[in-house]
Amino acid sequence: MTNILKKIAGLFRPKPDATEVALNIIPTALQAQLVLADSSKTTAASLLKDNYALGYIFGYHDAVLQGLKVDNQTTCLAIMGVSYDTIFGGVDNAAPLLRRSLDLQNDEIFRKGMMKGGREAMAFFREEKIPFGLSEWLS
Secondary structure: OOOOHHHHHHOOOOOOHHHHHHHHHHHHHHHHHHHHHHHOOOOOHHOOOOOOHHHHHHHHHHHHHOOOOOOOOOHHHHHHHHHHHHHOOOOHHHHHHHHHHHHHHOHHHHHHHHHHHHHHHHHHHHHHOOOHHHHHHHH
16 A cells, blocks of 8 residues: 555544543553652652652653643543552552642642653653653652
8 A cells, every 4th residue: 555545544543542542651651660660769658758759740641641632621630530540559549649749730849840751751752762750760
């Protein structure tokens, strides 16, 4: 099949659901980084005190969701909630981490982490560059 026919055929393929894509990409990338990090720093209790790590996690989510063009704030928060639940092993760990992240939006250290997480998420999308910023920070 010629390139032009491949492009035309691609227009009629069903597009993957952004929620499904996000819930596959985000937890996988972040859980892999947490596995590589110092386990004493990756507990929910430890992460609640680490504004940079919380910012990175939040920024990674935010950038992936922006890249997938999920622009409804309620949908974004719902996806984040499910993703945090997956990453941190249940709502008892996930809810306080997400709540704290929302409360820290104006914190300078949180924002630095958020920018790093966002940059690494975009690099993953554009260049398929594997993110390591969180695991490096927590090692």
